[in-house]
Amino acid sequence: xxxxxxxTGEHAVATATRIVVALTxxxxxxxxxxxxxxxxxxxxxxxxxxxxxxxxxxxxLANSEYWLDAxxxxxxxxxxxxxxxxxxxxxxxxxxxxxxxxxxGALSFAGIxxxxxPVSAYAVAIYGLFAKLGLIADFTGMVIAHTxxxxxxxLILFDSAMSALKPELELVAMTxxxxxxxxxxxxxxxxxxxxxxxSAVFAFLTSxxxxxxxxxxxxxxxxxxxxxxxxxxxxxxxxLVAAIATILIAVTAALAAVTVAIQRRTxx
Amino acid sequence: MKSAASSRPxxxxxxxxxxxxxxxxxxxxxxxxxxxxxxxxxxxxIPVAMVLGQSLAEDGLAAYGDFFTSSVSMGALRxxxxxxxxxxxxxxxxxxxxxxxxxxxxSSLTRALIWIAILTPLWMGVIVKNYAFTILLGxxxxxxxxxxxxxxxxxxTLMYSQTAVVMGxxxxxxxxxxLPLYVTFRSIDLDLLSAAENLGASRVQALxxxxxxxxxxxxxxxxxxxxxxxxxxxxxxxxxxxxxxxYLPSLIEEDLFKxxxxxxxxxxxxxxxxxxxxxxxxxxxxxxxRQLQRAIT
Numbered sequence: 349x350x351x352x353x354x355x356t357g358e359h360a361v362a363t364a365t366r367i368v369v370a371l372t373x374x375x376x377x378x379x380x381x382x383x384x385x386x387x388x389x390x391x392x393x394x395x396x397x398x399x400x401x402x403x404x405x406x407x408x409l410a411n412s413e414y415w416l417d418a419x420x421x422x423x424x425x426x427x428x429x430x431x432x433x434x435x436x437x438x439x440x441x442x443x444x445x446x447x448x449x450x451x452x453g454a455l456s457f458a459g460i461x462x463x464x465x466p467v468s469a470y471a472v473a474i475y476g477l478f479a480k481l482g483l484i485a486d487f488t489g490m491v492i493a494h495t496x497x498x499x500x501x502x503l504i505l506f507d508s509a510m511s512a513l514k515p516e517l518e519l520v521a522m523t524x525x526x527x528x529x530x531x532x533x534x535x536x537x538x539x540x541x542x543x544x545x546x547s548a549v550f551a552f553l554t555s556x557x558x559x560x561x562x563x564x565x566x567x568x569x570x571x572x573x574x575x576x577x578x579x580x581x582x583x584x585x586x587x588l589v590a591a592i593a594t595i596l597i598a599v600t601a602a603l604a605a606v607t608v609a610i611q612r613r614t615x616x
Numbered sequence: 617m618k619s620a621a622s623s624r625p626x627x628x629x630x631x632x633x634x635x636x637x638x639x640x641x642x643x644x645x646x647x648x649x650x651x652x653x654x655x656x657x658x659x660x661x662i663p664v665a666m667v668l669g670q671s672l673a674e675d676g677l678a679a680y681g682d683f684f685t686s687s688v689s690m691g692a693l694r695x696x697x698x699x700x701x702x703x704x705x706x707x708x709x710x711x712x713x714x715x716x717x718x719x720x721x722x723s724s725l726t727r728a729l730i731w732i733a734i735l736t737p738l739w740m741g742v743i744v745k746n747y748a749f750t751i752l753l754g755x756x757x758x759x760x761x762x763x764x765x766x767x768x769x770x771x772x773t774l775m776y777s778q779t780a781v782v783m784g785x786x787x788x789x790x791x792x793x794x795l796p797l798y799v800t801f802r803s804i805d806l807d808l809l810s811a812a813e814n815l816g817a818s819r820v821q822a823l824x825x826x827x828x829x830x831x832x833x834x835x836x837x838x839x840x841x842x843x844x845x846x847x848x849x850x851x852x853x854x855x856x857x858x859x860x861x862x863y864l865p866s867l868i869e870e871d872l873f874k875x876x877x878x879x880x881x882x883x884x885x886x887x888x889x890x891x892x893x894x895x896x897x898x899x900x901x902x903x904x905x906r907q908l909q910r911a912i913t
Contacts, residue, residue: 357818357820358818358819358820361819361820362819365713365717368710368713369713369714369717369726369730372710372713372714372733372790373714373729373730373732373733375787376733376734376736376737376787376790377732377733377736378752379740379745379748379749379752379787380736380739380740380748382748382751382752382758383744383747383748383751386751394751394756395756396751396756396757396758396760396761397761435651436651436652436655437652439648439649439650439651439652440648440649440651440652442640442645442648443645443646443648443649444649446638446639446640446645447639447640447641447642447644447645447646447648448639448640448641448642448645449642449645449646449649450642452645453905455649455652455653456909457905457909458656459652459656460909460912461656461660462656462660463845463912464841464844464845464892464896464912465660465664465848465889465892466844466845466847466848466865466888466889466891466892467848467849467850468848468849468850468864468865468868468869468885468888469667469848469868469884469885469886469888469889469892470660470663470664470848471850471868471885472667472868472872472881472882472884472885473663473664473666473667473885473889474659474663475872476663476666476667476670476878476882477659477662477663477666492655492659493659495655496655496659496660499652499655503652515638515639518638519637519638522637522638528637528638528640531638532638556741557741557742557743558742559741559742559743559850559851560742560850560851563850563869564869564872574741574742574743577743577744577747578743578851578855581743581746581747581750581855582854582855585747585750585751585754589747590747590751593740593741593744593747593748596740596741596744597739597740597744600739600740600741601739604735604738604739
């Protein structure tokens with residue numbers, strides 16, 4: 349008797365868990381599904397469900413100087429951010445894993461603090477500093493601010509990649525006559541190639557997606573893509589944004605998937 | 617992170633003349649880390665210290681007194697904290713359940729679906745997620761269409777409410793909870809659970825008396841990180857919360873760009889920063905930096 353009662357109770361728990369998981373999965377997939385659906389709306393204003401379908405939003409996007417400029421502005425900022433963030437992350441990764449520097453653990457923790465500083469408070473802080481330095485509405489200022497946000501991701505990637513790289517490999521190279529610099533460049537850096545790619549992609553995406561600091565520091569001059577969408581959503585919902593959002597989701601997912609696949613293949 | 621020093625073969629460090637060692641000197645290490653250190657000191661430490669210092673410099677603690685007696689700022693602070701607590705509970709709870717199913721399921725379809733659900737918010741930009749929620753919850757959106765169809769009520773909207781903000785922030789934070797919890801669960805030996813069940817525990821008892829204690833440090837660290845990140849959210853409260861019931865971040869933005877009141881913005885920012893530092897400091901004391909770092913990465 350007892351045994352039966354217990355197993356029905358467990359059965360109920362298992363079923364409840366299944367339902368919770370299913371509902372959560374549906375909730376998580378709803379927003380992107382909705383956006384992709386609405387990007388093929390044929391209406392000039394937002395309506396659900398749309399009464400007509402088509403590529404109207406995509407055509408409007410291709411002809412919109414405002415949005416194309418915004419995309420271009422985002423790319424111009426994100427490319428230097430990707431390069432800087434990767435180089436800084438690489439340097440710090442080498443320092444943490446291939447030097448006798450004191451406080452290496454503290455360094456790897458300090459490097460990821462930008463991830464946990466409340467971004468709106470940080471925006472005020474950096475706004476105060478940049479106002480003094482004349483870096484508001486300035487290209488260099490935007491790149492610096494985005495690099496701060498991107499660097500933790502590069503550092504995490506190099507940190508974990510290098511903790512898997514055995515220093516013995518370099519030791520072998522050095523035993524065979526290589527100098528330390530040769531060992532680092534021909535062994536370590538070569539093995540880190542996939543990490544370079546991953547770091548650059550994710551730093552690029554961090555900057556490309558950044559919508560808070562650009563509001564505070566852009567001075568209204570820098571209309572990046574997220575800033576443009578932010579303004580558009582604030583002042584009404586334009587269905588054209590759904591087309592941009594769909595392209596963004598597709599590109600981001602593809603880049604992330606390719607990066608992960610490359611990393612996995614080189615690791616295997 | 618394993619320190620390089622520990623994996624270096626013993627005895628190598630004691631040969632000073634010819635440097636047979638792939639590990640560089642402290643000075644070289646410092647130079648390699650210098651760009652990161654400079655970036656952190658110049659553009660993180662100094663500006664944050666400036667905000668904290670200046671918030672005290674003008675009228676000392678009196679400015680903080682104004683903040684804590686103003687009903688507007690206290691309301692914003694309360695809303696921010698309550699919503700973040702709700703988000704933390706939802707994200708660690710549901711994230712934990714997802715992570716556990718991911719660990720246990722044998723069906724590759726379930727696994728794929730859960731992975732996609734967890735990773736989707738990371739593949740959508742911050743701004744795209746919030747745009748999706750303004751449509752989803754707004755009048756004229758699917759929610760209102762369903763309500764009109766089911767109940768015949770027009771123009772139902774969840775927009776500009778605390779529910780909307782909690783949903784939006786939860787959506788963004790789920791991966792930050794589920795991913796580290798999955799790592800935590802993976803480190804737990806499943807034989808311990810079957811051992812408990814063999815000894816007469818029910819599945820539920822085994823989960824609560826074996827799994828939960830083992831996963832507790834991971835759960836606490838994850839919850840703390842989720843909470844700290846949630847209190848700083850800017851885009852979601854501004855777009856989904858509306859102007860009538862501001863959150864601390866929206867208040868900061870208004871102070872700065874609508875009223876040009878930099879000192880009020882600084883006080884509000886300082887309150888957020890002190891709160892975040894206190895929570896992270898406490899968590900480091902309780903759990904250690906290593907556990908916390910694992911929950912972030």
